[in-house]
Amino acid sequence: MIPVRSRSAAHRGLVAGLAGWLLLSLSAAADAQERPRYGGELVYVVPTEPASYDGHREGTFALIHPLAPIYSTLLRFDPNDRTGTKVVGDLAESWRIAKDGRTYTFKIRRGVKFHDGSDLTAKDVKASYDKIVNPPADVISYRKGQYTAIEAIEAPDPTTVVFRLKWPAASLITALASPFNWIYKADILAKDVHWYETHVMGSGAFVFVEHVRGSHWVGKKNPSYWDKGKPYLDGYRALVVKDGNAQVAAVRAERAHVQFRGFTPAERDSIVQALGPKVTVQESPWDCVLLVGMNHEKKPWDDKRARRALTLALDRYQGSQALSRIAIVKSVGGVQVPGTPYATPPAELEKLAGYSHDIAKSRAEAKRLLKEVGVPEGFSFSLKNRNVPMPYEPVAIWLVDQWRQIGLTARHEFIESTKWEADLIAGNYEVSVDTQCSYAVDPDLDLYKFQSMGISGNNYGRYVDKTLDDLYQKQSRALDAEERKKWVRDFERRLLDEEAHYFYTLQWHRIIPHSAKMRGWTVTPSHFVNNQLDGVWLSE
Amino acid sequence: MTKYIVKRLLLMIPTLLGVAVLIFFLMRIVPGDIVELRFAGESAYAQKENLDKERARLGLDQPVWRQFLSWMGGLARFDLGTSMWTGAPITEEIRLRFALSLQLAIMATIVAILLAIPLGVIAALRQDTWIDYVVRVISIAGLATPSFWLGIVFILGLLIIFKWLPPMVYTPFWVNPVQNLAQLIWPALAVGYRYSAVATRMTRSAMLEVLREDYIRTARAKGLWEKLILSRHALKNAMLPVLTVIALEFAFLIGGLVVTEQVFNLNGLGLLFVEAVGHRDYTLTQALVMLVAFVFIFVNFLVDLAYAWLDPRIRLR
Numbered sequence: 001m002i003p004v005r006s007r008s009a010a011h012r013g014l015v016a017g018l019a020g021w022l023l024l025s026l027s028a029a030a031d032a033q034e035r036p037r038y039g040g041e042l043v044y045v046v047p048t049e050p051a052s053y054d055g056h057r058e059g060t061f062a063l064i065h066p067l068a069p070i071y072s073t074l075l076r077f078d079p080n081d082r083t084g085t086k087v088v089g090d091l092a093e094s095w096r097i098a099k100d101g102r103t104y105t106f107k108i109r110r111g112v113k114f115h116d117g118s119d120l121t122a123k124d125v126k127a128s129y130d131k132i133v134n135p136p137a138d139v140i141s142y143r144k145g146q147y148t149a150i151e152a153i154e155a156p157d158p159t160t161v162v163f164r165l166k167w168p169a170a171s172l173i174t175a176l177a178s179p180f181n182w183i184y185k186a187d188i189l190a191k192d193v194h195w196y197e198t199h200v201m202g203s204g205a206f207v208f209v210e211h212v213r214g215s216h217w218v219g220k221k222n223p224s225y226w227d228k229g230k231p232y233l234d235g236y237r238a239l240v241v242k243d244g245n246a247q248v249a250a251v252r253a254e255r256a257h258v259q260f261r262g263f264t265p266a267e268r269d270s271i272v273q274a275l276g277p278k279v280t281v282q283e284s285p286w287d288c289v290l291l292v293g294m295n296h297e298k299k300p301w302d303d304k305r306a307r308r309a310l311t312l313a314l315d316r317y318q319g320s321q322a323l324s325r326i327a328i329v330k331s332v333g334g335v336q337v338p339g340t341p342y343a344t345p346p347a348e349l350e351k352l353a354g355y356s357h358d359i360a361k362s363r364a365e366a367k368r369l370l371k372e373v374g375v376p377e378g379f380s381f382s383l384k385n386r387n388v389p390m391p392y393e394p395v396a397i398w399l400v401d402q403w404r405q406i407g408l409t410a411r412h413e414f415i416e417s418t419k420w421e422a423d424l425i426a427g428n429y430e431v432s433v434d435t436q437c438s439y440a441v442d443p444d445l446d447l448y449k450f451q452s453m454g455i456s457g458n459n460y461g462r463y464v465d466k467t468l469d470d471l472y473q474k475q476s477r478a479l480d481a482e483e484r485k486k487w488v489r490d491f492e493r494r495l496l497d498e499e500a501h502y503f504y505t506l507q508w509h510r511i512i513p514h515s516a517k518m519r520g521w522t523v524t525p526s527h528f529v530n531n532q533l534d535g536v537w538l539s540e
Numbered sequence: 541m542t543k544y545i546v547k548r549l550l551l552m553i554p555t556l557l558g559v560a561v562l563i564f565f566l567m568r569i570v571p572g573d574i575v576e577l578r579f580a581g582e583s584a585y586a587q588k589e590n591l592d593k594e595r596a597r598l599g600l601d602q603p604v605w606r607q608f609l610s611w612m613g614g615l616a617r618f619d620l621g622t623s624m625w626t627g628a629p630i631t632e633e634i635r636l637r638f639a640l641s642l643q644l645a646i647m648a649t650i651v652a653i654l655l656a657i658p659l660g661v662i663a664a665l666r667q668d669t670w671i672d673y674v675v676r677v678i679s680i681a682g683l684a685t686p687s688f689w690l691g692i693v694f695i696l697g698l699l700i701i702f703k704w705l706p707p708m709v710y711t712p713f714w715v716n717p718v719q720n721l722a723q724l725i726w727p728a729l730a731v732g733y734r735y736s737a738v739a740t741r742m743t744r745s746a747m748l749e750v751l752r753e754d755y756i757r758t759a760r761a762k763g764l765w766e767k768l769i770l771s772r773h774a775l776k777n778a779m780l781p782v783l784t785v786i787a788l789e790f791a792f793l794i795g796g797l798v799v800t801e802q803v804f805n806l807n808g809l810g811l812l813f814v815e816a817v818g819h820r821d822y823t824l825t826q827a828l829v830m831l832v833a834f835v836f837i838f839v840n841f842l843v844d845l846a847y848a849w850l851d852p853r854i855r856l857r
Binding site: 051052059137138139140142144197198212213215216239240242243245246249250252253255256274416417418419421422423425 | 571572573576577578579590593594597625626627628633636637692695699703704705708709710802803804805807811812818819820
């Protein structure tokens with residue numbers, strides 16, 4: 001479990017002085033004792049909009065937040081699990097994994113209906129996964145690369161789906177719980193495989209009513225939902241509010257119950273101060289992180305000693321204390337979100353370059369390495385960054401200051417997001433802030449990026465490291481959790497310490513202040529999961 | 541007159557053509573690519589085959605000259621095409637936002653006119669008195685205050701004092717006038733005030749100039765009633781430059797209220813414009829530039845026609 005309560009408690013102490021009200025984490029326990037109330041419309045804010053309605057084609061939370069309530073998935077992440085790693089069945093009633101780890105058999109619930117009244121069967125699950133895993137020539141499957149282990153998908157009868165794999169895949173269950181893998185109707189896909197790009201029709205707890213682009217989305221209760229007694233809400237309304245201040249104002253003025261992505265500490269404090277006991281705050285380490293990428297094709301970053309010096313200069317623990325007051329970053333972590341099953345414990349993490357508590361020693365080592373490489377005192381380089389204020393700007397300013405303390409001068413270039421991305425892709429940078437967000441905390445998802453250029457689509461460090469690729473494969477195929485942990489640690493050590501190809505700054509921190517009336521929702525480290533709203537209810 | 545109107549309408553075509561050529565090539569110069577933005581970027585699983593498929597679907601694999609011909613061909617048929625980002629018809633994307641932007645522009649213009657003309661006239665008539673000074677302070681403050689800042693002040697004021705926020709979803713006026721005005725009156729006031737500042741100063745200076753004209757002195761010498769002199773002779777002639785300022789500001793409001801739309805969460809053309817550029821949505825950006833260019837040209841044309849009505853000395857041939 002993530003030590004959310006203790007972290008939240010620390011934060012509560014800070015905020016208490018400001019407002020005196022921070023009802024952290026208690027809601028989950030309270031919810032368990034309370035009897036859900038039926039009725040009401042949940043109103044929430046979504047900060048942006050997707051390009052299409054097809055979950056298989058898109059990668060943004062802007063699609064998940066308004067449309068996840070409409071759809072079912074084969075598996076899902078347990079809505080009450082704070083780590084966001086425990087997988088439970090959604091359409092799958094149960095499943096069985098063959099001993100060799102190469103055959104997964106799922107039993108599909110009976111009596112599930114699409115919103116058009118037709119039955120949902122194994123045929124629909126197969127058709128949906130065929131579209132994701134082996135899309136037709138003119139169809140884009142955004143996450144096709146996550147399912148390369150799948151050899152065949154079969155539906156031998158209406159309630160059985162079988163996935164046959166080419167090799168054992170430790171993350172398959174997580175990958176099948178992807179919140180994007182909505183189950184579509186096979187007959188519709190057979191007629192027009194692009195239909196779901198522009199239409200919405202699922203089998204979830206809510207039925208789609210309307211989407212007015214740039215304005216709002218509306219869903220109403222599905223009376224035929226398979227999980228009898230759910231959903232509790234009569235419906236939901238997702239308001240498109242793109243400006244951060246307007247999002248805060250919407251929650252402050254109680255025009256919206258919640259914004260599910262997250263607010264900054266200052267925004268949380270402003271809402272808590274205005275609403276007092278009418279607001280509940282849930283917080284969690286966030287499975288998003290700002291990385292520092294160093295272009296291995298540019299000197300001196302082709303030398304691992306120079307790269308190590310950059311990470312050694314960072315006092316992450318002090319940075320965590322200072323930055324967590326003003327930015328959405330907090331935990332010091334490695335390649336997995338702290339507190340989740342494959343995360344490296346703090347004592348072991350400290351052995352990696354840049355994670356020691358003895359910052360003076362680390363910085364002395366950094367200076368020695370720079371001297372060894374021939375990097376002169378006052379060496380200047382550019383640090384490219386995207387012009388998104390939170391948390392890119394404060395973290396980059398912190399980095400510039402940390403590197404100044406080992407005699408380096410970083411010129412902060414705060415550039416338009418699209419240009420920044422184009423520069424990263426083209427390798428037109430020396431050192432850059434980079435980012436990584438996954439829909440679930442999972443080694444396959446979180447480490448894929450760091451494989452060699454040519455394998456990973458966004459390894460902007462532009463390096464090739466066969467050993468790292470090999471470690472990735474080993475952890476990915478290790479079915480034993482302890483064995484997998486070992487490979488993940490080896491991967492982490494090579495990535496962050498031995499080769500210092502990339503390095504992590506601080507884990508993002510997810511802060512969700514929401515109306516105290518909203519119950520039955522638990523924060524997780526991913527803003528992509530737990531948005532089906534079937535268990536959410538309003539107390540008033 | 542008819543000949544003049546036809547001539548002016550025909551002259552719009554080369555202007556719009558020039559804008560079309562310019563925006564097409566400018567968009568291709570700007571770094572960044574819609575396909576990489578959508579399907580690479582943050583996804584490590586981005587596959588070249590996905591990028592290639594999408595480029596082919598959007599026609600971006602074609603040579604630039606062919607893309608240009610296709611765009612110009614569409615324009616000639618009044619077909620703006622589909623948004624590269626959403627795949628929705630561009631006319632639909634614009635239609636969704638146009639009503640709000642137009643209504644806001646009209647409301648802000650009304651606010652501006654209601655403030656600017658009386659204040660400008662009074663300031664001119666009471667030149668260098670305390671009334672003039674007060675009007676000048678009000679108008680200079682308006683010039684110095686960005687409308688989005690005033691908008692933020694309105695929002696915070698409503699939120700803190702009344703614990704109330706304007707509606708966050710646009711309701712057309714004919715569906716629910718109260719809801720509609722409750723949402724749009726605040727941005728209209730914020731934008732209208734800044735807009736009025738420009739017009740107030742222009743009205744004041746134009747009135748001062750006109751009041752010194754020979755024909756005003758003649759009218760007074762003839763013993764005409766002062767109110768009649770002001771309304772029929774002075775104000776009408778002083779309105780020429782004011783009309784130009786008001787018209788150009790109106791055209792700007794159609795697509796230029798980006799930050800104000802953000803602050804008030806308005807689903808208008810300004811935000812759509814910024815998003816289209818940010819997404820490198822070539823087709824939508826090009827269409828919006830054409831729309832705004834057309835609005836500017838058309839409003840200018842209307843102003844020129846109005847000149848003839850306001851000032852009989854101007855003959856349109």
